[in-house]
Amino acid sequence: MSDRGLKSPTRHLRVAGVVLLVGVAGVVWAGCGDGDGESEARQSIEKGIEEAKQGAEKGAEQAQQGIEKGVEEARQGVEEGASGARKGFEEGRNNVEGGVEKAKKEAEDEVNEARDNVEGYAP
Numbered sequence: 388m389s390d391r392g393l394k395s396p397t398r399h400l401r402v403a404g405v406v407l408l409v410g411v412a413g414v415v416w417a418g419c420g421d422g423d424g425e426s427e428a429r430q431s432i433e434k435g436i437e438e439a440k441q442g443a444e445k446g447a448e449q450a451q452q453g454i455e456k457g458v459e460e461a462r463q464g465v466e467e468g469a470s471g472a473r474k475g476f477e478e479g480r481n482n483v484e485g486g487v488e489k490a491k492k493e494a495e496d497e498v499n500e501a502r503d504n505v506e507g508y509a510p
Contacts, residue, residue, distance in 0.1 A: 400443045400447050400450065401443055401447075403443070404439040404440065404443035405439075407435070408432075408435060408436055408439050411431070411435035411436075412435070
């Protein structure tokens with residue numbers, strides 16, 4: 388996965404925060420008119436900026452945790468797959484070895500039986 392893909396959720400959250408701030412600032416600005424209102428507007432803007440910043444930071448942290456969890460789950464899946472492949476290989480090898488031993492024993496039995504048959508007909 389590229390770095391661009393990992394940063395994308397964080398980038399989207401930052402853009403959303405900036406858009407939110409611009410919207411809050413516009414609403415507050417439109418309501419401004421007197422000196423007291425200006426102070427209140429400034430406080431509202433600062434509060435909105437801080438809330439948006441905290442929301443973006445929280446969202447970025449959650450996105451990073453989600454990415455880390457996904458990476459860990461993928462790593463575990465790969466490890467489990469490799470372990471399963473090794474186990475399957477071992478079982479297959481054991482089955483082949485067992486089959487070879489069985490075939491060898493059957494061949495030896497057939498040779499012995501043929502030998503006994505030949506000896507039984509020999510003068």
